[in-house]
Amino acid sequence: MRKSFGHLLSGLLLTLATLMMLSGPAAAVDGDEMFADPAREARARDVGRQLRCLVCQNQSIFDSNSGLAKDLRVLVRTRMDEGDTDSEILSYIADRYGDYVLLQPRLSAKNAVLWAAPIVALLLGLAMMLLYLRSRGPQRTEITLTEDEREAARKLLQEGRS
Amino acid sequence: MIIEFGHFCLILALVVAVLQSVVPLWGVRTDNAAAMRFGDHAAEIQFLATATAFGVLTYAYVVSDFSVLNVALNSHSAKPMLYKVTGVWANHEGSMLLWVLILTLFSVLIAFFGKAIPVSMRAVVLAVQAMIGVGFLAFILLTSNPFERIPVPPLDGQGMNPLLQDPGVAFHPPLLYLGYVGFSTAFSFAIAALVRGQVDPSWARWMRPWILLAWSGLTAGIALGSWWAYYELGWGGFWFWDPVENASFMPWLLGTALLHSAIVVEKRAALLNWTILLAILTFALSLIGTFLVRSGILSSVHAFANDPERGVFILFLLVLAIGGALTLFAARASEIREGGTFATVSRETGLLMNNVLLSACTATVFVGTLFPLFLDIASGEKITVGAPYFNRTFLPIFAGVVVLAAIGPFLSWKRANVRRLRKDVLITCMITALIGIGLLVLFGRPDSVSIFGVGIAIFLGVATILDLARRAGIGTTNWSSIPRRLAGLPLSAWGLCLGHFGLAVASAGVVAASLWTVEEIQTVTPGNPVSVGPYEYTLVDVKNGMGPNYRTSVATVSVSRDGNEVTTLHPERRWYPVEQKPTTEAGIETRWHGDFYAVLGDPASNGQFVTRFYYNPGVPWMWLGAFLISISGLVSLADRRLRVGVPTPSRAAAPLPQPAE
Numbered sequence: 131m132r133k134s135f136g137h138l139l140s141g142l143l144l145t146l147a148t149l150m151m152l153s154g155p156a157a158a159v160d161g162d163e164m165f166a167d168p169a170r171e172a173r174a175r176d177v178g179r180q181l182r183c184l185v186c187q188n189q190s191i192f193d194s195n196s197g198l199a200k201d202l203r204v205l206v207r208t209r210m211d212e213g214d215t216d217s218e219i220l221s222y223i224a225d226r227y228g229d230y231v232l233l234q235p236r237l238s239a240k241n242a243v244l245w246a247a248p249i250v251a252l253l254l255g256l257a258m259m260l261l262y263l264r265s266r267g268p269q270r271t272e273i274t275l276t277e278d279e280r281e282a283a284r285k286l287l288q289e290g291r292s
Numbered sequence: 293m294i295i296e297f298g299h300f301c302l303i304l305a306l307v308v309a310v311l312q313s314v315v316p317l318w319g320v321r322t323d324n325a326a327a328m329r330f331g332d333h334a335a336e337i338q339f340l341a342t343a344t345a346f347g348v349l350t351y352a353y354v355v356s357d358f359s360v361l362n363v364a365l366n367s368h369s370a371k372p373m374l375y376k377v378t379g380v381w382a383n384h385e386g387s388m389l390l391w392v393l394i395l396t397l398f399s400v401l402i403a404f405f406g407k408a409i410p411v412s413m414r415a416v417v418l419a420v421q422a423m424i425g426v427g428f429l430a431f432i433l434l435t436s437n438p439f440e441r442i443p444v445p446p447l448d449g450q451g452m453n454p455l456l457q458d459p460g461v462a463f464h465p466p467l468l469y470l471g472y473v474g475f476s477t478a479f480s481f482a483i484a485a486l487v488r489g490q491v492d493p494s495w496a497r498w499m500r501p502w503i504l505l506a507w508s509g510l511t512a513g514i515a516l517g518s519w520w521a522y523y524e525l526g527w528g529g530f531w532f533w534d535p536v537e538n539a540s541f542m543p544w545l546l547g548t549a550l551l552h553s554a555i556v557v558e559k560r561a562a563l564l565n566w567t568i569l570l571a572i573l574t575f576a577l578s579l580i581g582t583f584l585v586r587s588g589i590l591s592s593v594h595a596f597a598n599d600p601e602r603g604v605f606i607l608f609l610l611v612l613a614i615g616g617a618l619t620l621f622a623a624r625a626s627e628i629r630e631g632g633t634f635a636t637v638s639r640e641t642g643l644l645m646n647n648v649l650l651s652a653c654t655a656t657v658f659v660g661t662l663f664p665l666f667l668d669i670a671s672g673e674k675i676t677v678g679a680p681y682f683n684r685t686f687l688p689i690f691a692g693v694v695v696l697a698a699i700g701p702f703l704s705w706k707r708a709n710v711r712r713l714r715k716d717v718l719i720t721c722m723i724t725a726l727i728g729i730g731l732l733v734l735f736g737r738p739d740s741v742s743i744f745g746v747g748i749a750i751f752l753g754v755a756t757i758l759d760l761a762r763r764a765g766i767g768t769t770n771w772s773s774i775p776r777r778l779a780g781l782p783l784s785a786w787g788l789c790l791g792h793f794g795l796a797v798a799s800a801g802v803v804a805a806s807l808w809t810v811e812e813i814q815t816v817t818p819g820n821p822v823s824v825g826p827y828e829y830t831l832v833d834v835k836n837g838m839g840p841n842y843r844t845s846v847a848t849v850s851v852s853r854d855g856n857e858v859t860t861l862h863p864e865r866r867w868y869p870v871e872q873k874p875t876t877e878a879g880i881e882t883r884w885h886g887d888f889y890a891v892l893g894d895p896a897s898n899g900q901f902v903t904r905f906y907y908n909p910g911v912p913w914m915w916l917g918a919f920l921i922s923i924s925g926l927v928s929l930a931d932r933r934l935r936v937g938v939p940t941p942s943r944a945a946a947p948l949p950q951p952a953e
Contacts, residue, residue, distance in 0.1 A: 182676045233678030244663045248685040251655035255648035
């Protein structure tokens, strides 16, 4: 048997499917952990959707039913009970579980490339386009004659007629 | 024996591919027409050999030949026949074989339908296709041989991931590969243009049908994958911004840019170098996607380091192909003369702007997907780049693409009439505002994000219809001639209209689905209604049953509004004993405005069940939009200009173009 045998994860779909399997495809949030107040529940979900289930791939803790995701959901709810703001909850959890848990990376020096890339790509593209247009556009869009040239042209035309 | 024959055919395909990548090029160099035509015949043999190998593997799956390692690992005798067949490509080895099969399919199609392409051009194109084939055939034979036997066959196979035992996902890989691999043709044409040092409108016209076909397939493949995730994974989501998805989305974004820039080459002989570069980069992204998915580097950098054989091989192919192509580009680009000039406000500029925005979108997805990988390799730090990042960076740029898709068609080639453009945009804005106010009065969602998102989608829809009306001559000619004018429109114009309208519909769907979905998760006792937005969902009962290779619990959920029955949903929860895995099948009922969606979860204590109920507005619009976009490519493909428009040079008179030295 080849050593690459256990490499089932590598399939295009298998990757996706396997990671879904890890978390289980079924209902993630149990009824018993939820807040009774819909507004608070909605807020818990907004916060939870920013946190990654650590054993899944790119799934938020609110879309996963792994045990760890549930622990984190309960933690989010506990912090809400303690009166933390959304960003306090996020940094509380990121401090304990690492930045890996944040689905939206922090705006920090080491992530500068990540956050700058879209805007830099866009500006670079626009700049290149403008340079190209400037070099390629019709050399003179409107040809205007000075008074002297007009005079000269009139003379030429008259000469032609006579 | 049959298995060994398949193995032999694969080796034969490799040998032919080697010949096909050398002989035609030698023919071009020595001006030997017979050697150039060798490419056509080699492409046929290579395709037949690969198809036979693929057929043999399929046969092994159909008869459940567990002496073949690949079958034993990925199949099971109790699996329904459909999934035995689709199981062929639901694993690494088989899917790479499918990859090469589609590559050779494109080559043979070019050999067959590309007779209008001058033989010296076709020879180079087919040689480049064959070089890619050599790389991947060698990859299969050396690292991922699907025909490997096991000395002691097991009694039965290990089965296939039950999530993949689904008709939607069964045809997702072939369509996806049609796009992924189909962009190899763009690459080959780009290399051929560089080798021959000749790029002109007819080059774009020869290349365009293949890009259109690939792009349509990729669109359909991505949509099918997204649809599968939506109904099979059971939480109402349709796009995860997962690296695997991004890997297929990047070639789509850049391929869309390529499709548009090729129009400029075809009509105006401008943007030549840029189009060649785009063609190379689009296929490069397909290769990068293949690398990311196949090497296992995404699941973990360490998984890659522990088993680097396959990953390093593809990485080597990647560097060779992209590096070689870009070097050739750097050497030759300056020799290519740019053609027609155009004013700043013109269709050309619009399409260029489209390219800039789509490239920025691609760069965003690229950096977002690969940055965590680089950070991990460079510093060992692990971060996640998930949906919130892409929503903040990608979506605003893509909103620009949607707006541009509305305005672009108003611009005329060379120099657009600014006053008329202003008038067209003003009319579109007014109609959009009217519809928007109407919607606000009816549904009232006065938050700024909703207004902006829906506004853009309506703007594009209105603009596209207005453009079609203009072409039909509404307002300028009498009404009786309109049907005739519409019928006389070239199919490529219909393609534009359909594609852009599809984008409008899909955008509206995505906006609605992301902003207004109602989600209710609860433990319910059968018979107790739950309100989901304006609707009431009631779990009526849950019945147990048996499927062909699974046990199942099927729930009945009735949906009503104000006491009137709307529909009944049947979400399922399955258990596959062979694979020891559960799956959920969401119960979905589609209406024009949205989906009713229910998922049955685990049974809780005293007869209760965990359930997830959703009302997902806009989701059907998304699928309809994707369908329209995909079809628009095929409609453009049917345009007769692409088939007969290129004047065929008479054989005797036309001198063979000399290869650029």
